[in-house]
Amino acid sequence: MFKKIKRILLGRPLNNSAIESEKYGVLWGLPILSSDAISSVAYAGQEMLLVMIPAIGALAYKQIPIISIAIIGILFLLMLSYRQTIENYPNGGGAFVVSKDNLGIMAGVTAGAALSVDYILTVAVSISSGVEQITSAFIVLKPHSVLIAVVLALLLMLGNLRGIRESSKLFGLPAYAFIFALLSMIVAGFVKVAMGYVPPAPHMPAVAVMQPVTLFLLLKAFSSGCTALTGIEAVSNSVPNFKDPSRKHAKTVLLLLSLIIFVLFLGTSILANIYKVVPGKDGAMLILIAQEIFGHGFMYYFVTATTFIILILAANTAFSGFPMLISVMAKEGYAPRQLSMRGDRLGYDNGIVLLTAVAIILIIIFKANVSSLIGLYAIGVFISFTLSQTGMFMKWYRERGDHWKKKAFVNGLGAIMTTIAVCVIAVTKFRQGAWIVVILIPILIFLILKVKRHYTSVYNQLRIKPEEYEEIDIEKYPYNNRVIVPIDNINKSSVRALKYAKTISNNIIAFNVAINEESASELKEKYARLNINDIPLTVKYSPYRRVVEPLLDFIASEEYNYKKGDMITVILPQFKVEKWWQQILHNNTKFFIEKELLKHKHIVVASIPLQLKHK
Numbered sequence: 001m002f003k004k005i006k007r008i009l010l011g012r013p014l015n016n017s018a019i020e021s022e023k024y025g026v027l028w029g030l031p032i033l034s035s036d037a038i039s040s041v042a043y044a045g046q047e048m049l050l051v052m053i054p055a056i057g058a059l060a061y062k063q064i065p066i067i068s069i070a071i072i073g074i075l076f077l078l079m080l081s082y083r084q085t086i087e088n089y090p091n092g093g094g095a096f097v098v099s100k101d102n103l104g105i106m107a108g109v110t111a112g113a114a115l116s117v118d119y120i121l122t123v124a125v126s127i128s129s130g131v132e133q134i135t136s137a138f139i140v141l142k143p144h145s146v147l148i149a150v151v152l153a154l155l156l157m158l159g160n161l162r163g164i165r166e167s168s169k170l171f172g173l174p175a176y177a178f179i180f181a182l183l184s185m186i187v188a189g190f191v192k193v194a195m196g197y198v199p200p201a202p203h204m205p206a207v208a209v210m211q212p213v214t215l216f217l218l219l220k221a222f223s224s225g226c227t228a229l230t231g232i233e234a235v236s237n238s239v240p241n242f243k244d245p246s247r248k249h250a251k252t253v254l255l256l257l258s259l260i261i262f263v264l265f266l267g268t269s270i271l272a273n274i275y276k277v278v279p280g281k282d283g284a285m286l287i288l289i290a291q292e293i294f295g296h297g298f299m300y301y302f303v304t305a306t307t308f309i310i311l312i313l314a315a316n317t318a319f320s321g322f323p324m325l326i327s328v329m330a331k332e333g334y335a336p337r338q339l340s341m342r343g344d345r346l347g348y349d350n351g352i353v354l355l356t357a358v359a360i361i362l363i364i365i366f367k368a369n370v371s372s373l374i375g376l377y378a379i380g381v382f383i384s385f386t387l388s389q390t391g392m393f394m395k396w397y398r399e400r401g402d403h404w405k406k407k408a409f410v411n412g413l414g415a416i417m418t419t420i421a422v423c424v425i426a427v428t429k430f431r432q433g434a435w436i437v438v439i440l441i442p443i444l445i446f447l448i449l450k451v452k453r454h455y456t457s458v459y460n461q462l463r464i465k466p467e468e469y470e471e472i473d474i475e476k477y478p479y480n481n482r483v484i485v486p487i488d489n490i491n492k493s494s495v496r497a498l499k500y501a502k503t504i505s506n507n508i509i510a511f512n513v514a515i516n517e518e519s520a521s522e523l524k525e526k527y528a529r530l531n532i533n534d535i536p537l538t539v540k541y542s543p544y545r546r547v548v549e550p551l552l553d554f555i556a557s558e559e560y561n562y563k564k565g566d567m568i569t570v571i572l573p574q575f576k577v578e579k580w581w582q583q584i585l586h587n588n589t590k591f592f593i594e595k596e597l598l599k600h601k602h603i604v605v606a607s608i609p610l611q612l613k614h615k
Contacts, residue, residue, distance in 0.1 A: 036231030
C-alpha cells in the first residue's frame, strides 16, 4: 500500500543513466536557484521600514534607497566573487569546499554549518513570509497561518522528491510570473507618478520620541535588508545540477540573478519612498504598494498571488542547495552517509526530508512569524560568504597565476565587506534571535566534527593496511562454526531453523529457556517425537523470565566448552505475517535477543523467516 502511494506521489524510479536528462540549463536553473534571492525583495525592504519607522517616522523612506544601494553594491561584489568560485570549484559544495581546501578543516566545517542553518531558515522564513502576504489579503486565514505553512512545506518536499527536472518545471514558471508582476508594478508606479498622481500622506504610527537618524539605526536597517542577498551562494553549491557546460550555465544564471535583483530591489525601494506605505497590520509592503498603484484591479491580485507563490517557492532554492551541500559533506564524512545517497528520482531524498522536518519545527516554534524568524536569518549565510571569499583570496595568494592580483582584490574586498556585514547583523540583531544562531553554529560544528571522528575511527579499525594483505591466510586459521538454535516451541518455524542448521555445521544444539517444569516437560516430549538424534536439546530454567541472559551464560559455561577462535551462529526462527498491524500482536522477542547477541564479536546472528498468509 505504501509503495503504491509513493509511486503515485513521486513517480516511478529513475535509472542511473537518466541523471544527465534530469539536469537543467539556464532557462530552468535561473528560477529554481534564484527564487530565494528574488523573493527576498518581497520582505527585505519591508523589514528595513519596520526597523526605522517606529524610530524616525516618515524620515525612514528617504533612507531606504540609500541603504538599498549599499546592499546592491555587496550583491555585485558577491556575484563577481562567486563566478570565480564556480570556475574553480565546479563539483558543488561552494563555501564548504572552498574554505576547507584553502583555510583548513575547521573553516570548512564552520562554513558548512553556517550555510546549513541559513538553508533551513530560508525554508522557514520564505514560507512564513508567503503565508503572511496571503493572510494580508485574506484576513480570515490569519488564525491558520501555522497550519498553512506546515502544509506548504510538505507540498514543497513532495515536489522536490519527484526529481530535479520535474521540480524545476513545476516551480520555475511562478518565478518568471513574479518577475513580470514586479517589473509591471515598478513601471506602472513610475508612470502613475509621472502623470501627476500624488500619493496620499502616510498614516504613521505614533512615535513617542522622534529619534535622530543615527549610524546604529541605519546599520540595524541595513542588517534587515541584507536578507535580500541570501540565495546568491546557491548557484555555486549546485553547479553539478547544470547541464554541460555546467560552469558556463551556472555563471550565466548568477549574472542574470544579480541583474534581476538589482532592478527589482532598487525599484521597489524607490517605490516605497514615493508611495510611503506603512507595512504592518494593514498588510505587507509590496501588497500595499500594489494597492496604491493598481487599486483592487486584476494586477493587484496578480501581484498578491505571485508574491505569495514566489515566497513559498523561494524555499525551493534551499531544497536545491541544502541536499547538494550536505551530500558533499556526507561523502567526505562530515555528515551521516545516508545523506549522500540519491533516491528513486535521483534527488538527495534524505537531505530533502531532513530540511523539511527541521524547517517545520522552526515554523511551529516561531508560529510562522516572519519578524521573529528574521532575527535568525542572514547571519549564517554571511559567515559562509566571508569564509568563502577569504578562502578564494588565499587560493590566489598561494597560486599566483594569471591576473591573480585582480582576482585576489575582488575576493579580498568581498571578505572585508561581508565580515563587516556579519558583525553588524550579529550586533544589531543579537536580541532579536541572532544569539540563537551564534550558539547553534558552534554546536553544529561540534556535532559535525564528532561525526567525522566516528567515521575516521571506524575506517581505521576496519581497513587492511597494504603490508597486511600478504599476512592474511584464510585457510590457515579457519573458524570452527558452532550453531545454537533457540526454540520457544516445536512448530514449523523452529523445525525449519533446525534443518537449515544442519547445512552449515555438524555441531548444533537446540536451546530452550523454560519458565517452569510443566512447559519444559511438554517441550521435551514434542522434541523427542522429531527423532533428531544428532541435535541435542538443552533446557535452562529462568525464574525471572529472562531470555537472553540464560543463553549467554550457557555459551560462557564449561558445559558448552567454548574455545577461543570458535564462531557461534545463533539461528533465530521467525515467522512473518502479511499485515503490519498483525506484527504488533506478537511478542517480537527476536529483536531484543538479536540486539544483545550482536554485542559479542564471536556470535553471528541469523534469522530464518517463514512467511505466513493472512486468512
